[in-house]
Amino acid sequence: MDLALTILLDGLIYASWLFIVALGLTLVFGVLKILNIAHGSLYAIGAYAAASFVAFFASLGLAPEWSLVAMLLAAVAVAVVVGPLLERGLLRLFYGRDEVLLVLVTYALFLILEDVTKLIWGVNPYYVSEPYTLFGDVEFGSLFYVGYDLMMIVLAVVCGLGVWFGLNRTVTGKIVLAVIHNEEVSASMGVNVNRVYVAAFTVGVFLAALGGAFTAPMISVQPGLSVGVIILSFAVVIIGGLGSIEGAAIGAVVVGLARAAAVHLMPDAELFSIYIVMAAVLIFRPEGLFQRVSARKI
């Protein structure tokens, strides 16, 4: 019983940071039609920025609670600086190309950002331990969980609902959906498609950086961070069906639970449990769980 609960909670905690990152990935794919490999680098940059911001806030002598604000500000800063820069400065040049070629563009960007990150923050690990103890411990029967880990689940739910409401219940969101559906008609109706692209990409960067920033206290921030997360979030969005928020949520939970189950039941299978789940889903649902059916042109 305890084992089942452990797997469930571990899985959900793992799923929540994964979902925040994958949400940004799926949003960017939905709007810009780019499967962004560099999303993992943006996650890493968010984590590094959080490490810097938290250290800076601590040096000002602020209370530990402020480190949460610092992490949020770090994500906002990364999004505001990097988002428009990459979209206007680089991705814009490649719109309309083959989708696999676009994957390669973001692969190149990933390589570049890897070295830029090392150049700015060096290769030594950073530790952001201050915020981790802020929420104390929570007791579940005979199990104890760190409150911060459970807070990640809340954050993931907030992010998911936020993006969903933003898209489906606001005028701006409906404009974005119109662009996703048909950018040419939207443009002819007077929508500034370029601005939608910049905004969507910036929100995507924000979510990646937010995932990185709030994960920073749980890990040591060091090179190699981006590679692990990008493959995982790919698995999540592919399982869910590219471009679907509900899909990303289900995908994250499936991946999280599969990994937690593997860790506790078959530790050796941890690394590839995720890919086996992904392959299994794709065998039965070739376009993922939530991909809409669409007509093909001959």
Place this chain on the structure above:
Amino acid sequence: MTSRPFLPAALAASATVAALLAAGLLMPRWLLFLGTIAASYGIVTLGIVLLMRSGVVSFGQGLVYAAGGYVAGLAYNRLGVTDAVLLILVGGTAAALAGAVVGPLLARYRGIFFSMLTLALSMVLYGALVKSPAIGGSDGFNVGRPTMLGWTPPDAYADYAIYALAMVVTGIVAFLATVYFRSARGLVSLAIRDNDLRVEYLGASVQAAIAVNFTLAAALGGIGGALTVMALGHIDPNFAYWTTSGEFVFVAILSGHHGVVAVFIASVLLELVRSFSSLYFPHMWQFSLGLFLLLVILFLPRGIGSLWSKRAATAGRSRAPAVRSTRGEAVP
């Protein structure tokens, strides 16, 4: 069709290989090694190009590359097969078998899903290799120096011997690929790239074509893997890692899908960029590589093959600008 039309290609391939063999005698060791690795990479990339011609890009060619390399390495260490030619055949066959198993499954997918599923499969192999202490786990294992058809090359000629073998294999593979590209199946593959549904309506099986192409590409991947293992004397799970596959796709994009020669030129270019940027900018070589790739995609989107392939250039002009459907697929 008789074999006559391929006589010029065969002559050109033999002449090029002969010239490269002669040039190799004058090359310093580092260049011999670079040439060998570039040839192995080129052979693996040829497999991706073969798939690209049918409109799918494998982001997991590390799967068959590692399969070929590991099987060849294990054949050397465990079975005592030391002959280089045999090892290449063993590696190529093993990878082709792996390709024949997963090929029919992958053939149901197109576009990004094909790429991501191949990536997932190669990462499954990576995970399995890392967790297999019997074959070295994450450290991999060393492989000794191979013999050549019963001859043991003396130390001074060991690098040249493996280089020479790589060049001969490259020549043979390049010639066979040219024949295949011009065969009925090869041309159907190009039609699939343009519009797979139309090909299906015309009565050809798209899935069968892609499955066969994947198996052939796998054989090439295995040959390249076996060659690399013999040149490096070492193999580890990174052969199956997705960034390794990314480099193969990188070379494929660099070369374009129009011909065979471009693949090997692109492969040499990658090795040169990699070697020189790690020599001159040791902390920024990924940066240089990424920048190089971006510039190529921006200014030579159809690869360096399009520089001299007139047909490719005009075909590109007639199809551009690509229109995207609402789901991001290119609409012809």
